[in-house]
Amino acid sequence: MRVLGKCKLYSLSCKKRDSMCSINDCTFDDNDGEIPKNKEKNLLTDTTLCRKCKCENADILLVGQSGYCKSCFLNVTNHKFRAALGKSKIIRPGDLILVDHTGELNSTVLLHLIKAGMSESTHKKLIFKTVVLYIDDCTVGKMSKERDMLRQKIARETKASGFNGYAVSMSQVLNEEEATLDVKPIDQEINNNESDDRLRVMLASLADDTSRTDFLSQLRRRLLLSAARKLNCNKIFLADSSVDVATKVLGDVCLGRGAQLSVRANFCDARYADITILKPMRDFMQQELIYYSEYHKINSAKSIESSGKPATSIQALARNFTLGLESQFSGTVSTIFRTADKISPKCDVQQNMEDNCVLCDFVRTNPSGSQVTAMRAIEISKLMSSKCVVADSPSNKQNGKLNCLDLDSDNNEERCNKNAECSCKNNRQGQVTAEDVLKHLCYSCTRIFQNSEILCTLPSPLLSAVQRRIALKNMRDKISDFLL
Secondary structure, three states: OHHHHHHHHHHHHHHHHHHHHHHHHHHOOOOOOHHHHHHHHHHHHHOOEOOOOOOOEOOEEOOOOOEEOHHHHHHHHHHHHHHHHHHHOOOOOOOEEEEEOOOOHHHHHHHHHHHHHHOOOHHHOOOOEEEEEEEEOOOOOOOHHHHHHHHHHHHHHHHHHOOEEEEEEHHHHHOOOHHHOOOEEOOOOOOOHHHHHHHHHHHHOOOOHHHHHHHHHHHHHHHHHHHHHHOOOOEEEOOOOHHHHHHHHHHHHHOOOHHHHHHHHOOEEOOOOOOEEEOOOOOOOHHHHHHHHHHOOOOOOOOOOOOOOOOOOHHHHHHHHHHHHHHHOOOHHHHHHHHHHHOOOOOOOOOOHHHEOOOOOOEOOOOOOOOOOHHHHHHHHHHHHOOOOOOOOHHHOEOOEOOOOOOOOOOHHHHHOOOOOOHHHHOOEOOEOHHHHHHOOOHHHHHHOOOOOHHHHOOHHHHHHHHHHHHHHHHHHHHHHHOO
């Protein structure tokens, strides 16, 4: 009863207080028509105000986001770049960073962001050292004068940034040893006519543009690693934006490199013991890079190629498909590379680097004989449709199953059925055969050389690597009985 009485008293006091508030409100109701007008003005101005400072009008409007004023946009852009480096905690004081400068807008903005970070105050200043490398692509079909003009533009841009610049020709990847790599200062002329011709012949022997693009990307990565070791750099910066990462992810799925998606989309590629590859621009949209270059009046040395040409490769089709979806659905690019970032293949942690693909350095899948995989199905289908003989006599059939020749057999004469015209015997370089090379490549890399002579197309350093691996395997087999 006492509780009920208290509740009644409390309700009566609340009613009395509400009535007093309503009376007081009525006394100050002279400007009744001005309040809704002010609210309407605030609603209109909120849509055009900067989402960060809430004071200035928005100068730019990013797709799928609110607008920013000029100062806030530049602050957000610099903070995004610094946060990408700070969250990983990989960059250390005194690190020597090799920046891959292609002359395009992405790499030009990357250099400007690094320079702006090094000019900050003491507690915000970037404390690593930077070296710029330009790879002269001798396979694009441009005249030597055009290539020299592009290299001179990049040299002036690098010198204005205050960094040391170097240049190397793409054909230098054909050198036998990394010690002979000819990395010159960027203001010096590059002359590698013989090596350039050899590389063009290799690319011309490939079947299509898809294989050429994939092969060039693998050679470019290997050349970057060799140049970084030559210049004593322990980290490499790539200027891949979110669009670049998303298009490469889709292209890798189409090429059968699904197990490589996590490395392609991750910020850090730490497969190598001495060098780490980083992508500090992967969170930047292309629209942000364009606005940043306009505000700072940055002109890239290489102009963006027109998209009116028809796509002749899977990589170009994947890029057109991604950009077309992004124009209609603004979250397409972010969804693709964020999803790929979370996908990781099941691999053996104890697997040695020597068991990886000799070209792309990724893990090769070696399924056992009882394991059913897509790779084994493709190999069996290829074997059935080739000239190799399949034992189908009744004595070789067990339980209704057909016994094929061992796909991993090292006996080339059995695989070829002692055919004198087989390329396994004729196409020899030292002790390495085409069959030996294919065993040390992953599925995607073997598709690059599907209609070409692999011993003539694959660079000699990779053939030497295959020969060393075979020698080590034979040595282990010989001494395996003497090991505890």
